[in-house]
Every structure is written in C-alpha cells, then in structure tokens.
Amino acid sequence: MEPLLNYIRKYSSIPVSENDFEIIMSHFTYKKIRKKQYFLQEGGVCKHFGFIVKGAMRQYYIDEKGAEHYVQLAIENWWVGDRESWVMLSPSRYNIDAWEDSELLLVSNTDVVKLSQLFPAIGELMRKMDERNNIAAQKRITSAISYTAERRYADFACDYPDLLQRFPQHVIASYIGITKDTLSRVRKQMLLK
Amino acid sequence: MEPLLNYIRKYSSIPVSENDFEIIMSHFTYKKIRKKQYFLQEGGVCKHFGFIVKGAMRQYYIDEKGAEHYVQLAIENWWVGDRESWVMLSPSRYNIDAWEDSELLLVSNTDVVKLSQLFPAIGELMRKMDERNNIAAQKRITSAISYTAERRYADFACDYPDLLQRFPQHVIASYIGITKDTLSRVRKQMLLK
DNA sequence: AAAAAAAGTAGATAAATGTCTACGTAAATG
DNA sequence: CATTTACGTAGACATTTATCTACTTTTTTT
Structure with missing residues (x-):
C-alpha cells in the first residue's frame, strides 16, 4: 500500500x-x-x-x-x-x-x-x-x-535502464518497432564503437 | 468565439x-x-x-x-x-x-x-x-x-480525411514517418487495386 | 539432474524504404 | 501576366530492416 x-x-x-x-x-x-x-x-x-x-x-x-x-x-x-x-x-x-x-x-x-x-x-x-x-x-x-533502429535502442536504454534489465531483448525490440534479429545486430554494432 | x-x-x-x-x-x-x-x-x-x-x-x-x-x-x-x-x-x-x-x-x-x-x-x-x-x-x-507504409497511409486517410485535403503530401508523408517519394509510390499502388 | 522451452546470435537472402536526380505541373508571387 | 517557387512523380540505385533457417546458450519446468 x-x-x-x-x-x-x-x-x-x-x-x-x-x-x-x-x-x-x-x-x-x-x-x-x-x-x-x-x-x-x-x-x-x-x-x-x-x-x-x-x-x-x-x-x-x-x-x-x-x-x-x-x-x-x-x-x-x-x-x-x-x-x-x-x-x-x-x-x-x-x-x-x-x-x-x-x-x-x-x-x-x-x-x-x-x-x-x-x-x-x-x-x-x-x-x-x-x-x-x-x-x-x-x-x-x-x-x-x-530515428534509425540504433538510435531508438540507444534512447530506450538511456530513458528506461530498468526496463532494459527486466525484459528480454525480443520484447524490447518489439517495443521500439524492430525485430529481435535487427536488435541483436544493432547491439553488436554498438559494442564495436 | x-x-x-x-x-x-x-x-x-x-x-x-x-x-x-x-x-x-x-x-x-x-x-x-x-x-x-x-x-x-x-x-x-x-x-x-x-x-x-x-x-x-x-x-x-x-x-x-x-x-x-x-x-x-x-x-x-x-x-x-x-x-x-x-x-x-x-x-x-x-x-x-x-x-x-x-x-x-x-x-x-x-x-x-x-x-x-x-x-x-x-x-x-x-x-x-x-x-x-x-x-x-x-x-x-x-x-x-x-504497420507498413501503405497501411499507415490508409489509416491516416481514413482517420483524418480533412487533414488529407488540406496538407500537401510531403507533410503527410513526414507525419506518418515515410518520405514523400515512398508516399507517392504507395498512392500509385493503391490506385491499381 | 534431465528434458524442454525460450532466448540470443549468425549468415544468407529478400523486401521495404530511403536517397538522389530529373522533369512536368501547379500554385504562389511580384 | 510572367516568373519563380513549391509540389508530385518517376526511375535508378543504395541502404536499412525483415525473414528464414540453423545453431548455441540460458532459463524454466518436470
């Protein structure tokens, strides 16, 4: 309560x-x-x-x-x-x-x-x-x-770090309007930077 | 007033x-x-x-x-x-x-x-x-x-016929998140159906 | 602990959409 | 009315993202 x-x-x-x-x-x-x-x-x-x-x-x-x-x-x-x-x-x-x-x-x-x-x-x-x-x-x-997929994910991660922790990637991907495959690739890209 | x-x-x-x-x-x-x-x-x-x-x-x-x-x-x-x-x-x-x-x-x-x-x-x-x-x-x-570009445009046209009349296509395209070129193609496609 | 289900990654390919250049037409402006 | 500006369309090409299949890892269930 x-x-x-x-x-x-x-x-x-x-x-x-x-x-x-x-x-x-x-x-x-x-x-x-x-x-x-x-x-x-x-x-x-x-x-x-x-x-x-x-x-x-x-x-x-x-x-x-x-x-x-x-x-x-x-x-x-x-x-x-x-x-x-x-x-x-x-x-x-x-x-x-x-x-x-x-x-x-x-x-x-x-x-x-x-x-x-x-x-x-x-x-x-x-x-x-x-x-x-x-x-x-x-x-x-x-x-x-x-925005592009990468930008959308970056913004999401920045705005909602808690959600990032608690929901699986395919759910987050869907939330920002991309597929889980694309999100996986985007994340890989971001790591290299 | x-x-x-x-x-x-x-x-x-x-x-x-x-x-x-x-x-x-x-x-x-x-x-x-x-x-x-x-x-x-x-x-x-x-x-x-x-x-x-x-x-x-x-x-x-x-x-x-x-x-x-x-x-x-x-x-x-x-x-x-x-x-x-x-x-x-x-x-x-x-x-x-x-x-x-x-x-x-x-x-x-x-x-x-x-x-x-x-x-x-x-x-x-x-x-x-x-x-x-x-x-x-x-x-x-x-x-x-x-939704796809076509679906977004169709929905927009259905929901806001007045806006469709009064704003140019490139503005509407931007509003639904596509380029004017894509909208032009989408419209052509829809006419053929 | 074993089995099953869900999640993430990867590569190949396809589809959708963006970019750019060009041109005809319509509309606004002087 | 003439001129300029904005608008819409088109084609060629580039880029992004989706789709599909396969495989590995992690998590959940029994």
Whole structure:
C-alpha cells in the first residue's frame, strides 16, 4: 500500500492525510498475479486500471500474422491498463500479462472519477499522469517516425535502464518497432564503437 | 468565439452559462496569424496554447541533417502548442507555423489552471482532451511501430480525411514517418487495386 | 539432474524504404 | 501576366530492416 501513498505524495502538490488515504485505499483492490497470467485479454473489457506495487507487466496486441507487438511495458510505480477500454468499457484489442509475479492495486474508472471529486489531490495526480503520458507518447512517436533502429535502442536504454534489465531483448525490440534479429545486430554494432 | 463555446459544450457534460463563458473568454486572446508565420520557434517558450478557430497549423522539428519531421497537424477546433514547454515553461524543440492564414484563441497554462478551479467544465474539458490525446497517441505509436507504409497511409486517410485535403503530401508523408517519394509510390499502388 | 522451452546470435537472402536526380505541373508571387 | 517557387512523380540505385533457417546458450519446468 505504501508505494501508492508515496506515489500520490510524489506527484501531487496537495497534501493527503493518513485518513484521506484510508478512504482512497478502500476503493482499490489488492491483487497478486503470477508470471504469464493475463491481466486483460483481447476482446475483454478493462474494468480496472492497475497500479503496480511489485513486478513487471507487458501490454501487446497480436497482428493478423500472429506476431506480438508490445505497446507498453511497466514495472513498479507505473500504471497498467487499456485507457480507452477502461474509460468507454469497450472491448480491448490488447493483451496485458505479467512478465514477473506481480502485485497490483486495482481501481475502476467510476471510482477514480468519484475520488477525484472528493480529493483534489487525486484529480491532480491523474491530470499529471496524463500529462506525462502525453509527453512520453510524443517522444516515442518522434522516435518511431524519424530515428534509425540504433538510435531508438540507444534512447530506450538511456530513458528506461530498468526496463532494459527486466525484459528480454525480443520484447524490447518489439517495443521500439524492430525485430529481435535487427536488435541483436544493432547491439553488436554498438559494442564495436 | 463561438467555435470555442461549441467545443466546450460538446466535450463537457457540465453546462456553461453565457455569463460563465464571458469570464472564460476574458482569459483568451484572439490572434490572427498569416500563412508561414511562426507560432512557436525552436528554443522559444510556448507561453500559450492555441485553440484554432480557423485555419491549419503544423508542428515539426528539424533534425541534425536539416530535415523537417512533422509531429502534429491541426485544423479548426483542435489545439496547438508544445505541451511540455507550455507546462514547464521550458524551451521547445519544436517549430509551429501556420500552413493557412489562421485565427487562434490563446491561453496560458496559469489561466487554464485558474479556470479549471473556477469552472469544473473547463477541468473536465482538459481531462477529456488529454484522454483523447493519449488514445490517439497510442494509436499512432501502434501504427508507427508495426504497420507498413501503405497501411499507415490508409489509416491516416481514413482517420483524418480533412487533414488529407488540406496538407500537401510531403507533410503527410513526414507525419506518418515515410518520405514523400515512398508516399507517392504507395498512392500509385493503391490506385491499381 | 534431465528434458524442454525460450532466448540470443549468425549468415544468407529478400523486401521495404530511403536517397538522389530529373522533369512536368501547379500554385504562389511580384 | 510572367516568373519563380513549391509540389508530385518517376526511375535508378543504395541502404536499412525483415525473414528464414540453423545453431548455441540460458532459463524454466518436470
């Protein structure tokens, strides 16, 4: 539970008392999920967003040829879920599963809306989360549309050293939009420099 | 002015009176900008976000080789600006200019924060704008990391037929992360089908 | 500890996309 | 209206990245 409290205090300028926090927490559900288990499957509705207390999760979709494309990777203190499905309660085209045994704190969209009204800190938190997501997404788009494989990998390694450690290369390759073979070659190239 | 009022009413569930709207409007500045003029230049701070009442704007950055990469295209009822710079008042790495003679309604981040507190409708509006931006960004990332040039163009044409009409091909090519030459070939291919 | 599955590397080849030059056409400008 | 500038297309060629198969190593499972 503490990780979420720390997270709230870190990203919100508005103080949150222990008391407030207990009310907030009562809207979250604690859930353990074991490696390789699904948090969300394609076609399902993402009823809850999850705050990762511990572990590592991956979000991907499967194309017509059956290939997996990783669109999001997340570890401790990140959120996982399909935003669109969570807000609209529409069926998701993504799969989300645990890459390591993980512990999550789940919350529904309705509850977040409710909490935001009760506690301005939560509203602020969500706004800032969105803001950061937007900025990160913008960066990733820029990277994807204009950089070479090597540059994309180098940037990724620089921006997310933790993810680099915890996910296998073929997953990272997919995340930055190249094949595992190309990533392997790129890494070899970089070693020679 | 009306376009903004319509926009607010469209995207907010909370009603806004004429009176409220006048107060809101008093925080916006009207600005005309002529084709090819800069709204923001690399290195400058994006002091205002702009709601496009009329016209078409483009946001891009210039790489080491001097090539332009379009990261955002916007027309009526869209917002323009560099989010990161606008929030942090940090120097931007983007250029934003008018592709057509345009009319904007400008607003500072401070004023938006202020207005959000005074009028919940504005807060909701901003939240929803972020939400839609995030969803759109996610889609664009998916597109960039896993689709072919042809698929990316087809999707773009389908999602944004208006942009297709109003921006030249080399700009659209850059936006979807390919060269104008490739786009020209792709289009030819598609005609044959 | 043995067996099975997953991950990483490598080389050969293919496919997609980029680069460059040139040219015709359309649009903006004076 | 004439001139210039920007735009789109085309072909030849270069480069990057993907695909496929094979093999080795590492990790997971039994």
